[in-house]
Amino acid sequence: MVSPRTPTSSNSSALFESDDTFLEALVGAVLPGDVIPQANNAEETVQNQPETLPSPNEASSSSLEPPPCAQPAWNAYSSIGRVDEQEAQSIDSSSKAQSQLLSKHSHLGQDYEPSLPELESPTPAQSRYKRAYSVSSDDEHPALAHSPVHAPDNRCTDSYLDPDTYGASRFGGFGEYMRRKRAKLQIQNAEMGGTTPTVVASTSKLFSGLSIYINGWTEPSVQELRKLIVDYGGVYHAYIDKKTLVCVMQFSPHAHFPGMITAYSTHIITCSLTPAKVREFKHMKVVRPEWLVQSVKAGFLLPWQDFIFVTGGRVESAQGRLAQISLKDFAASKQSTDIAQGVGLARQNPPCPDKIPSTPLPRLPSPQTPSPVLSPRVLPDPAWSAEHTSMAPGFIAGYYANSRLHHLSTWKAELRTLVTEAQERAERGDVHRVSESTAGKGESKQHDGAGLVSRPHLRGKPVVVCHSQHAQGGASSTSEIASASYEARGFGIKNGMSLQQARKLCPDIVMIPYEFDKYRELSLKFYTILMSCVDDLQAVSVDEALIDVTSTVAQSKVVPTGVDEENDCTSTDIAKELAEDMRTQIKAATGCEASIGIASNIMLARLATRRAKPAGSFHLRLAAFTDLLPSLDIQDLHGFGRAAREKACEKLGTSNLGELAGRSKAALCDALGNSMGETLYNAVRGVDERKLESDKPRKSVSCDINVRIGFPSHLDQRMLTHTQYGIRFENDDQVEAFIHQMSEEVARRLDSISVKGRSLLRSRS
């Protein structure tokens, strides 16, 4: 909550506190039911936060105190097994030894977590939480600017006699089935209204003539709303058919014809719409439940226009956001688990002017002027060791500061942003781009060795990058090796190994520390060079990118033969020349070697990169690829990993691409799923139609940290001697404090990209 507010969102100062509280409240409330996933409209809550949301402390204190018996609900999908499965996969594909160890442990105690029924009644925390959602706000609805605004007079409205805005004016027939269903429902409604007359005559017709459908999760609940509608003379529809909706008929609610069955849905009530529903209901009158509630309270029907349901992203400054939160179950099982919080992004923000580097065309900002979008995180004083617990303030920042994986993710997000911005600038300028042709794709990858640039004396020696600072000594370090030089690999050292193991293989191993800032600087130089050479670029990671050099190659192709065509075997390979030129530039600018794979599509280019390593370039043509097939495994393809390989072996009897090339598409789809199957079917034929994705907006922001909850059992103790992984919690307070920090972290990140959350989703694990 310390970060400066971004000028783009008008209510930003309230925003992040709210989100934060919101998230935290959710964490506590999420357990029993299924209400959370659709909860959204965070904006409303946000804007009303001061008076309606519980204070952070209040939320915190109760959010994690459901009675112990409630916790098993979280375990309905206890992820213990799954977590360890993930562990077994390991982050770096090479940390096998440790992973397998974990995998075994995972079967010790927790194989079958009984799936317990979810609780029905909301906990107090949940109630309060839901209340927070139901707050209606007076925020102007920008979307209404162009629609008729009705004076809040008491007429129950002729207000929707203007079909132009929301009502469709086309007609269509009803299906008999749905019509009968609706009629039946109305009878039920009538009966219900008769048996439980909550209201007196004068107001009882408040909703007469209204025919209302309720979609999705709402607050108040569907049941409550239905009662409200029926009690006040409206008609509730539990079902909807599209024809009816598209042909919404509008009529005065005053016109109440006792004998007539109201067969038209006039309004849709919702708190949350999925994108598909938004599309579907585009021309409908979609209203928030407050319309009903407030109308009853007021004693007359308020204009529905004042309660139009607005999805997060409207044309103006309102940026739709989808918030997601997730936490690995840290319930009674006391096992390794992940805690995660996040928001999904419904749409991208308009670029914030002060964030656009003023650099000219398709160039990245120079490394000397790092983008303010993501400035390096400040490291806390290492002297925190006194209070070194997972719930100490600043723990997460410190954790991240040392996490290579976090840096990888952060860098990637930043690079994608920079690339997108640079391209927007390029397109806004007069840069003319020829029509898309997928003639030349390349994959460029920085060779590792960044740590050696400033340590030339270590070149040629077995070097590993890892955390341990102690030169030798501590033979028991479990610090993971992030990267090993080729010389070190010669000793059998692999990325992902523990330092301890590596020392066994090579006692004289040289260790160098992470230098995250340096990597980032080098990366920006690397990308800057690429950007200047290519038509299009997709950031893959801090040291890897996909580039499209079609026009460059095609332009220079004064020479007859096509460089990207398979029949080209001439000595002049313009693409390769370009690649070598880029390699030279990269080497000059960064001191690092780069490898470049060239091919006619992404899949082949990625394979080519493997052949280009180390420190070279390689143009892979279709014929060569076909020859190569029998030597390739399905795992060698991007997107196909361990699980795909196992499925292939199990269901197809082989994971060899040469053999799989002979299988039918149906067989592959059957084994791997339709999408993966088809991808593979095409891949073995050298076909890959994907285009570079350089401008896809980010869809979510999340925070995810692997922790371990509870006192270790005997079994766990043994595990822990083998793996030090896992931040450990001993009680709910610690968990709570930790989750609070994670909430803050997500809020901070949203803030940093001028984005606002729209709804929260649950995820567990």
Next chain:
DNA sequence: ATCCTCCCCTAC
């Protein structure tokens, strides 16, 4: 058939 939700998988 198409959606939504809850995951699993993959990559760096």
Next chain:
DNA sequence: TAAGGTAGGGGAGGAT
């Protein structure tokens, strides 16, 4: 003293 973070594709299976 070690830091297994995260975004996004996609499948399974249920609801509509």
